[in-house]
Structures are given as C-alpha cells and as structure tokens.
C-alpha cells in the first residue's frame with residue numbers, strides 16, 4: 314500500500330478546549346480501519362502528547378498522520394519557538410510548563426518520554442528559535 318494521509322489537522326497555540334481532538338478522531342479512524350487495539354493505543358498516545366505539546370509549548374502548528382502497509386507515521390510540525398536543549402527536554406520530569414498549565418494537570422515532563430517509549434522510531438528537528446518537527450513511526 315502506498316503511503317496515504319489518514320488525518321491532517323491544524324492546532325492553535327493555547328487551544329486547550331480542543332486539546333485531544335486530533336488523537337480522539339484518529340482513534341476512531343484506526344478502529345474503522347481494523348488496526349489492532351495495542352497499535353492504535355500506541356499511535357493515539359504519541360499523537361496526544363505531540364498535540365498537547367503544540368498547544369502548550371509552541372506558537373501553533375499541525376499534525377499529519379500517514380499510513381502505509383508497514384507503518385503509521387505521525388508528523389508534528391510547529392512554528393517555533395523550538396527546543397534549545399533536546400536531550401534535557403527528554404529527561405523525565407523536565408518541563409518549562411508554567412503554573413497555569415500545571416494547574417490543568419499538564420507539565421509532569423513525561424510527554425516526550427512517552428512519545429519515545431511508544432514509537433518504534435522517532436526523529437526530532439528543532440533548535441532555539443526554530444520550528445520543531447517530530448516524526449514518530451509505529452510499525453504495523
């Protein structure tokens with residue numbers, strides 16, 4: 314099967330009311346396609362964490378999810394401000410979330426760890442003052 318787009322969605326900075334929308338509609342799409350629940354769970358967790366990170370930490374961006382016969386690919390891109398120290402950002406418990414965000418239950422500093430854990434392959438392109446692009450692959 315050639316790679317096909319399953320879903321493409323813009324995500325606004327600070328749009329908590331729509332937080333989780335992309336991953337929950339993706340879950341429906343995957344169920345209709347008959348993707349096994351364990352795989353679907355991994356893909357939706359990865360998508361949810363990327364989606365919330367765009368809402369919380371970026372200036373806005375988008376998520377695209379693609380499928381081929383071998384894999385599901387989640388691509389999250391944003392308009393900046395980028396991550397100055399990626400290694401540090403991946404450390405469990407590291408978070409720059411403010412009190413407002415923490416008050417809503419985010420900011421444990423576990424999102425990137427989860428993304429890495431549930432992906433078979435993960436690439437990150439970012440840097441201080443740059444756009445960020447995360448590409449996560451989950452094998453079928």
Ligand SMILES: Nc1ncnc2c1ncn2[C@@H]1O[C@H](COP(=O)(O)OP(=O)(O)OP(=O)(O)O)[C@@H](O)[C@H]1O
Nearest residue numbers: 366370371395402408409419420421422423424425
């Ligand atoms: N898209 C992004 N743009 C800029 N910075 C980001 C982005 N995604 C993550 N970060 C940075 O990496 C840090 C760690 O991200 P991670 O998702 O692990 O934790 P968190 O979002 O702070 O908390 P949690 O995901 O547990 O609610 C963030 O606090 C933020 O500083």
Ligand SMILES: [Mg+2]
Nearest residue numbers: 365366424425
């Ligand atoms: Mg996060």
